[in-house]
Amino acid sequence: MKSYHCRTNLDEGHCKTWPEDFVTCPRVGDYVAAECGYRLKVVSITHKVHRREFDRHQSPYIEIELHR
Numbered sequence: 001m002k003s004y005h006c007r008t009n010l011d012e013g014h015c016k017t018w019p020e021d022f023v024t025c026p027r028v029g030d031y032v033a034a035e036c037g038y039r040l041k042v043v044s045i046t047h048k049v050h051r052r053e054f055d056r057h058q059s060p061y062i063e064i065e066l067h068r
């Protein structure tokens with residue numbers, strides 16, 4: 001199961017509800033729309049791992065950085 005996390009350093013993008021799943025992994029240059037319709041461009045894709053402390057397993061996810 002794929003897991004995504006959208007992030008942006010823009011103030012106007014912080015309070016938006018961004019998608020947590022996609023039909024296909026976005027590519028640099030694609031646009032992602034928040035629930036309200038606000039759109040930002042994908043500027044980087046990073047494959048990451050989150051370690052869960054309670055069972056010491058790793059959960060992979062894809063971080064999508066958004067900007068204008």
